[in-house]
Amino acid sequence: MKIHKGDNVKIISGNDKGKSGKVLAVFPLRESVRIEGLNMKKKHVRPRTQGQKGELVRVPAALRVSRVMLVCGKCSTPTRIGYTVDGSGNKQRVCKKCGAGI
């Protein structure tokens, strides 16, 4: 997947459209990512020990990678991602807008 953990991404569709945040986790098999503080869903937590109360917590839910764009660290715009391969065969992600390595 082109999006990696720790990347700064922007959501381009849905309720959180236009907001950006850091990728907390990527799920390549599901083609989805979880982003810090975005796409929050309510989760009911049962009391685990006696005396503890059940509560409603808000946790970031995963969303499809097609709904996010990487924000380039150099030109700080949402961009598509390309790859370059150097002489020794190492792949490097590059920004399609400014050409800087990511």
Ligand SMILES: [Zn+2]
């Ligand atoms: Zn760029």
